[in-house]
Amino acid sequence: MRCKICGTENFDDAKYCEKCGTAIEQTKVVDLYQEGNRNKTGFATASMVLGIVSIVFSTVLCCTGVIGYVISLITGILAIIFTIIAWNTSKRGQAVAGLICAIFGILFAIMWIFFAYFAEDILKTYFPEIWEQIQEQQEW
Numbered sequence: 233m234r235c236k237i238c239g240t241e242n243f244d245d246a247k248y249c250e251k252c253g254t255a256i257e258q259t260k261v262v263d264l265y266q267e268g269n270r271n272k273t274g275f276a277t278a279s280m281v282l283g284i285v286s287i288v289f290s291t292v293l294c295c296t297g298v299i300g301y302v303i304s305l306i307t308g309i310l311a312i313i314f315t316i317i318a319w320n321t322s323k324r325g326q327a328v329a330g331l332i333c334a335i336f337g338i339l340f341a342i343m344w345i346f347f348a349y350f351a352e353d354i355l356k357t358y359f360p361e362i363w364e365q366i367q368e369q370q371e372w
């Protein structure tokens with residue numbers, strides 16, 4: 233077991249470096265931690281991809297309707313979960329990009345769902361003139 237501080241080769245079962253006294257067990261734990269984080273970088277990339285899917289379905293592909301919004305919400309929520317998992321990895325930039333895309337994707341999806349199901353009734357009830365104008369505009 234090589235000491236991380238001074239490079240001295242110690243016995244494998246040594247608890248402290250015989251030259252500088254650094255705790256060997258501790259550096260071993262850090263190694264496992266870093267190894268675990270390396271394995272999580274895939275979540276950062278997945279977060280970014282899912283975030284982009286989320287924002288694409290709630291903006292460019294909003295014509296796909298309810299299915300698109302549901303896809304947008306699911307991928308957005310997954311992207312946020314993956315961002316949390318990948319937060320302490322070297323690919324945090326991708327995780328953050330995924331998080332930002334996911335937040336906008338979810339917001340747009342909720343906004344469209346709101347318009348699709350509630351705004352129509354609100355307009356019809358309280359602003360019938362605006363509703364008529366919208367209907368006329370949609371006829372093209």
Ligand SMILES: [Zn+2]
Nearest residue numbers: 235238249252
């Ligand atoms: Zn040492």
